[in-house]
Amino acid sequence: MKNFLEEVNARIGGVALQNCYHCMKCSSGCPMAEVMEYQSNEIIRMVQLGEREKLLNSSAIWLCVSCETCVTRCPNAVDIPRMIDVLRQMSLEAGIKPAEPEVVAFHRAFLDTVKLGGRVNEPLMMVSYKARTGTWFKDLVMGLKMLLKGKLSLVSPRTRNRTVIHRIFKRTSKL
Ligand code: SF4
Numbered sequence: 001m002k003n004f005l006e007e008v009n010a011r012i013g014g015v016a017l018q019n020c021y022h023c024m025k026c027s028s029g030c031p032m033a034e035v036m037e038y039q040s041n042e043i044i045r046m047v048q049l050g051e052r053e054k055l056l057n058s059s060a061i062w063l064c065v066s067c068e069t070c071v072t073r074c075p076n077a078v079d080i081p082r083m084i085d086v087l088r089q090m091s092l093e094a095g096i097k098p099a100e101p102e103v104v105a106f107h108r109a110f111l112d113t114v115k116l117g118g119r120v121n122e123p124l125m126m127v128s129y130k131a132r133t134g135t136w137f138k139d140l141v142m143g144l145k146m147l148l149k150g151k152l153s154l155v156s157p158r159t160r161n162r163t164v165i166h167r168i169f170k171r172t173s174k175l
């Protein structure tokens with residue numbers, strides 16, 4: 001049976017996490033470092049040490065914004081955003097209640113609209129997000145202002161061949 005490090009490495013499928021020599025170049029450039037309880041290189045260390053429960057229950061894995069600054073700065077090309085995606089997936093598979101439910105709701109709302117039309121539809125995404133979080137009136141004024149300034153489009157282009165999109169979702173939607 002694989003240990004936590006081996007399992008995460010296998011699912012990353014790229015540079016193994018043992019290549020990290022903890023220079024902290026990733027963490028020092030991370031725009032979310034201030035709010036994440038574990039820095040990116042700390043997360044790697046925790047995977048190396050097998051701290052599965054702690055990591056899968058952490059909010060850090062949900063607060064990463066996948067900007068890829070860390071992997072760009074890493075001298076060893078350790079793919080931290082990919083590792084974090086793997087940890088998120090493992091957390092959901094384990095049935096753990098996400099430490100940042102609104103972030104998960106946002107991801108799901110985004111995917112709802114892509115599933116429907118092949119592309120993001122912002123108003124639909126907002127409705128889906130609000131319905132998932134019950135925060136109907138939060139940011140209402142800002143939303144209206146954005147709409148009036150043309151920053152939100154009520155219509156968005158749809159992908160012509162949506163059968164392909166539906167097929168992708170069917171094959172990959174496990175959770
Ligand atoms: S920059 Fe790369 S080698 Fe340095 S700590 Fe981060 S992941 Fe490890």
Ligand code: SF4
Nearest residue numbers: 030064065067068070
């Ligand atoms: S991808 Fe995530 S961990 Fe890496 S720099 Fe961006 S926010 Fe930080």
